Amino acid sequence: MQVLHLIAQISINKGDLNIPQSDPSSSTVSSALTLAFGIMGAISFLLIVVSGLRFSLSRGNSESVAKARNSIIYSAVGLVISMLAFAIVRFVVRSV
Secondary structure (H helix, E strand, C coil): CHHHHHHHCCCCCHHHHCCCCCCHHHCHHHHHHHHHHHHHHHHHHHHHHHHHHHHHCCCCCHHHHHHHHHHHHHHHHHHHHHHHHHHHHHHHHHHC
């Protein structure tokens, strides 16, 4: 039991273990994910604009209007998902 008390009193500093420390803000994975979510967001925004043009130019054709409306909805959902994923990655990286 004496040995356990002695071991419990040992204090080790971070530098004593020679474990490499990484800076989470400069992480390659974080940068790659940020770039990927940015590209997904830009593509979603571009698809919303193109679908809006298709909606305007459909001239009342019900099939074209329905396709354009669905494209706008799906693109908006994709944009929201990419923005949330970006926010989650930023939150996790900064809190680690």
